Amino acid sequence: MDIRHLKAFLAVFEERNITSAAQRLCVAQPTLSVTIRQLEEELGVALFVRQARGVEVSEQARQLYPQAQRMVAQAQALSRSFRDTQARQALQLGIEADIAVGQVEAFVRLATHAVPNLQLTLLDGCIGDARLGVEALCCEDELFLALWEEPFVFAMATGSNPVNQWVTCPQHVSHQRLLGFYGNGEQVGHAGSLQQVVPMVAAGLGAALLPQSLVERHPGLQWRPCQGSALTRRVGLCFAAQALQLPVLEQLYQALGGVQVD
Structure with missing residues (x-):
C-alpha cells in the first residue's frame, strides 16, 4: 500500500463513482479499478460495493477514510517542506x-x-x-x-x-x-x-x-x-x-x- 492507493481510495470514497473519481485523478477507469482492487486485496476487506450507478462504501471504508486523509495530508506536507527548503x-x-x-x-x-x-x-x-x-x-x-x-x-x-x-x-x-x-x-x-x-x-x-x-x-x-x-x-x-x-x-x-x- 502506498500513497497512490490511498489517493485513489479517497477519490472513489468522495465521488461514490469510479468514472468520476478517474476523471478527478486524470487516470483511466480500468487503471483506477485495478488500484482499488490492489488496496482491497492488501487490506483483506471489501471497501466498495459496485452498483449499476456508482458504488456504496463499506463499514471498513468508513473506518479507513479519516486515516487515509491524515496519511495523505502528512505525505503532501512532507513533500512540500523538502521542496520549499530546496528552493530557498x-x-x-x-x-x-x-x-x-x-x-x-x-x-x-x-x-x-x-x-x-x-x-x-x-x-x-x-x-x-x-x-x-x-x-x-x-x-x-x-x-x-x-x-x-x-x-x-x-x-x-x-x-x-x-x-x-x-x-x-x-x-x-x-x-x-x-x-x-x-x-x-x-x-x-x-x-x-x-x-x-x-x-x-x-x-x-x-x-x-x-x-x-x-x-x-x-x-x-x-x-x-x-x-x-x-x-x-x-x-x-x-x-x-x-x-x-x-x-x-x-x-x-x-x-x-x-x-x-x-
Whole structure:
C-alpha cells in the first residue's frame, strides 16, 4: 500500500463513482479499478460495493477514510517542506553593534518581500555575505547601499532635567564629530558602542547624543532634536563588490537600489 492507493481510495470514497473519481485523478477507469482492487486485496476487506450507478462504501471504508486523509495530508506536507527548503535562497547578514532593532526589523521585512523564498541568517558583527551597518564604517573597497539617513538627537533619562554631563564613546567613529557639542561638559561615563550608551543614559548617569533610532522607542529615555545640528548618519547594506556574484544578493541589491526607508 502506498500513497497512490490511498489517493485513489479517497477519490472513489468522495465521488461514490469510479468514472468520476478517474476523471478527478486524470487516470483511466480500468487503471483506477485495478488500484482499488490492489488496496482491497492488501487490506483483506471489501471497501466498495459496485452498483449499476456508482458504488456504496463499506463499514471498513468508513473506518479507513479519516486515516487515509491524515496519511495523505502528512505525505503532501512532507513533500512540500523538502521542496520549499530546496528552493530557498540563503543569505547570511551581519548586523553591526549600533544598528537599532527597529531598523533590523524593517530590513527583514524588505528583504523577505524583495526575495521570494529567502532563507535569512542574522549574525553579530562584520561577517556574512553582507552586513547592515553604518556608511562611516565601510571599508574603502566595499559598496554601500543607503537605506536610512537619521539625525543624532539629545537623549536623557525619562523625567530628568538637562545637565551638562555626558556619556560618550571615545573609540567610536562619531566621537570626534560630537566633541564640539559637549562643550565644557563633564564626561561622566564611557561606553564601547552607542548601544551600550543607551542603558547608561536611561539609568540617569548623564545625557548623550545618539542616533534617533536607538532612543525613540526606549521607554526609559526622553529625547529632542539638537538645535542647529546637522549631524546625521547613514545606515544601509555594506558588502564587497564580488558578493554581487551571489544571485540572492544581486536580486536584493536590485530590488532595494535607490530605496529610502522611513
